Amino acid sequence: LEEALEALRAKGVAVGPVLDAAGVMDDPHFQERGMLVPMADPDLGEVRVPAVQPRLRGTPGRIKGLGAHLGEHTNEVLAAELGMSAEEIEALRRDGVV
Numbered sequence: 001l002e003e004a005l006e007a008l009r010a011k012g013v014a015v016g017p018v019l020d021a022a023g024v025m026d027d028p029h030f031q032e033r034g035m036l037v038p039m040a041d042p043d044l045g046e047v048r049v050p051a052v053q054p055r056l057r058g059t060p061g062r063i064k065g066l067g068a069h070l071g072e073h074t075n076e077v078l079a080a081e082l083g084m085s086a087e088e089i090e091a092l093r094r095d096g097v098v
Contacts, residue, residue: 041066074098 001017008015017023024030025048036048052061078084078092092098 037063039063039066043069071098 005015019027030036035051037051038046039049041047052063075089078089
C-alpha cells in the first residue's frame with residue numbers, strides 16, 4: 001500500500017489510505033491535528049470522539065457531551081408518545097419488557 005501511495009504522490013496525485021474507525025483512532029495525522037478529543041464517560045471512562053469540524057478561530061465550537069445513555073429517556077418517551085402512566089411503565093419494567 002505504501003509503495004502505491006508513494007508512486008502516486010511522486011506523480012502529484014493527492015492520495016491517502018482509506019481508514020476504518022480503528023485506523024482513524026491510531027493515525028498519527030489525526031492525532032497531530034487534534035481531530036480526536038478525550039471525553040469522560042461515567043460507564044466507559046475516557047473515550048476519544050471526533051472534534052468539532054471545521055475549527056473556526058472566532059467560533060471554534062465545543063462538544064457538550066457524549067449523548068444519552070441506553071434507556072435514559074425510556075420513561076419520558078413511553079409517557080409522552082404512548083400516553084402510558086407511571087404504573088404501566090413500572091409494570092413493563094417489572095415484567096422485563098423494558
